Structure formats: C-alpha cells, structure tokens
Amino acid sequence: MLNENDFNDTLAPIKLSDEIIEILRESYFDNRKDIRNTLQEFYPHLDHYQNLEWRLDTQIANRSLGSSINPIYLLKLITKCGSDKPIEHLLQTDPNNLKHLCNELESALNEIRTYENRLIMRNIK
Known part of the structure; x- marks a missing residue:
C-alpha cells in the first residue's frame, strides 16, 4: 500500500x-x-513472543569437586500463533551462551535501525 x-x-x-x-x-x-x-x-505465520520466565539454578558443591559452581539458566518461553493457545518452550543454557545470544540480538536490533532497513520496513507496511 x-x-x-x-x-x-x-x-x-x-x-x-x-x-x-x-x-x-x-x-x-x-x-x-x-x-x-x-x-x-x-506471508509466513510465525509464532510471536508472549512471555518469558526464567530461573537460575546452580550446584554449590558436591563431594568430589568441592567448591565448583555450575550455573544454569532455565527458561520457559511462551509463544502464540494467531488465536491459538500459547505454546511453552522449555530451554536450558549456560551464562556464556546466554550472553552470546544477547549480543547477537542486540546486533540484529542495531542492524534493523539502519536507514536502509527502515526504508524497507516502511515499504513493507
């Protein structure tokens, strides 16, 4: 249009x-x-973000390793496609992978804010 x-x-x-x-x-x-x-x-009908719940689990110690700490993030991603009921995705990751994912998402957001992409997005709407 x-x-x-x-x-x-x-x-x-x-x-x-x-x-x-x-x-x-x-x-x-x-x-x-x-x-x-x-x-x-x-047009592909993709799932859309609805909610994200997270929890940080860590093993403080055990008998064989002593004071080793292994943090794990447990994520429950809830998505929705159209008027269908929400879908829950259970994910697990370590802090390094989560940091890398955050960096990639920030990079994608910065890319979409460029002039060329804004021009394309304006024409798509």
Whole structure:
C-alpha cells in the first residue's frame, strides 16, 4: 500500500528509465489490492513472543569437586500463533551462551535501525 512518494523512493536505486517507471507505477496502482492479497497468502505465520520466565539454578558443591559452581539458566518461553493457545518452550543454557545470544540480538536490533532497513520496513507496511 505505497503512496506515490514511497513508490518513487523504492525504484530510485534501480535507475530505470522514466518510461519503464511510469509503466510500473500504473501497473502497481491498478493492481495493488490484488498484489497485497497475494502477498498476504504467502506471508509466513510465525509464532510471536508472549512471555518469558526464567530461573537460575546452580550446584554449590558436591563431594568430589568441592567448591565448583555450575550455573544454569532455565527458561520457559511462551509463544502464540494467531488465536491459538500459547505454546511453552522449555530451554536450558549456560551464562556464556546466554550472553552470546544477547549480543547477537542486540546486533540484529542495531542492524534493523539502519536507514536502509527502515526504508524497507516502511515499504513493507
């Protein structure tokens, strides 16, 4: 559902001739409802985050190792797909893997905040 300016911004990097852009523009605006309906049919219906519960478990000591500490995070991730009932995912990880996961998610968030990705996201909506 692009407006005229967004459509022009989308095609600007491709550097097509004015004649081809005009043909594409007419075709798009004549058929954009059909294009939108077709794209929605192929859109993947993914689970969405609903809740996260976590607990830190650690073994303080045992007879053979003495004072070794092994922390483990237990996570219950609750997701939901549409109006279906929530699905619980039980996960277990150590602090190093959890830190790496957090770093990767922060990196993905920083990537999506770039100008190019914001332009793409604006055109997708």
